[in-house]
Amino acid sequence: MVELRYEFVPGNTDSGHHVGSYRRRLPVSLVRMYENALDWEHLPHLHESSFSDLELLDSGAWGWRAKVVDQRKGTDSIIELRLDRAARRWITRNLEGPAKGVEIWTHVFELTPQSLDIIVDFFVPDVDAAQRDKVGRAYARAYEVLYDEDVRMMTERQQQLDRRIDAVESADSLMLGAVDEITTPLTFSLSDRFFVLQKVDAEWVVYPQRCPHQLGPLALHPDTPGQVHCSWHGYRFDLQSGECLGSSNCRLGRRPQVQVQADQLTVHW
Ligand code: FES
Ligand SMILES: [Fe+2]
Structure with missing residues (x-):
């Protein structure tokens, strides 16, 4: 049994805003997982039921910042993802828009070269104590769908990479x-x-x-x-x-x- 230890950075988030968590074991490598976190481009395509459109504002090895449009709700948001490899985590922050102030912290724990555990923590300001569980469960359900889609993409990409390396047949x-x-x-x-x-x-x-x-x-x-x-x-x-x-x-x-x-x-x- 692997012990999954992690902590939040004091001052960066308010642990009183914690409404819930989502945990999952994923059959993917750390390389695929970090690649997925930095991959802003897939959001409106692979996750088209969650993101309508996206305009990149900035990106780099540190992460990305983008304007995200939800055409169904008619809202715009500015979302930023910062990857901290040393701490094995990335933090997604809503900087502008209806969910302004929401932070989502994802910690990753490598179990084997091809499997890892993730723990996603949802911090939502201004939620009544009585409503926290309900809000936390709604975030967890949304993340379940996103990770179903991401796992399909990551495992398929890994299979394709492996198949390329393994291929030996040749013909004209x-x-x-x-x-x-x-x-x-x-x-x-x-x-x-x-x-x-x-x-x-x-x-x-x-x-x-x-x-x-x-x-x-x-x-x-x-x-x-x-x-x-x-x-x-x-x-x-x-x-x-x-x-x-x-x-x-x-x-x-x-x-x-x-x-x-x-x-x-x-x-x-
Ligand atoms: S558009 Fe990215 S893999 Fe095809
Ligand atoms: Fe994704």
Whole structure:
């Protein structure tokens, strides 16, 4: 049994505002966890039910500060996250907006290289003593949903990183079968990389299975033909040019060609 010890910094928060905690064991490494805490970009995409829009104000190894818009409630907030690696914690503060003054402290305890415990403490000012448990439970429920989404992303990203390192297969072309027997979307690997074959309006389309940003899952954009998008941070790519349609300079890598001969479909470089 690991003893989970931590403390709050006197003067930084008022322990009288503590309304509750949330604890969870996560099957992820400390590297993935810190990466996730610093990753402001995923909030309005992976957590779209909790965050509508976000405008970054500042960021660095210390953390980030952003204006967060909640379109459903019609409110703006300024939120800041500060990471303190030495203390194994990050503090999220609401600097402006309806939740101004709320602080959320997350402490992390590494159990093995691939598992850790987190303890999240919620500090909310001006809550009646009789209401504290109820408010604390509401925060804990919201964090349960956020961490369900984050764990899926972190574990999938780790699997993709491991798979890249493990991949050894190599080939220049691959026959995928008779055109009228192929069910799409079809995932295949060629030269150690994974791609998806789709059929769009009688045309065969091939795109990488994983996003060049952080290996999130790519899919055809439902509304915009000729584009793929990623659900983790919302990047979109033009299939023709491979370019990212936004401010990022990442782009899709080389994609195999599709060839149909005698009703057999082959992909090749
Ligand atoms: S992994 Fe970040 S947008 Fe795809
Ligand atoms: Fe998250």
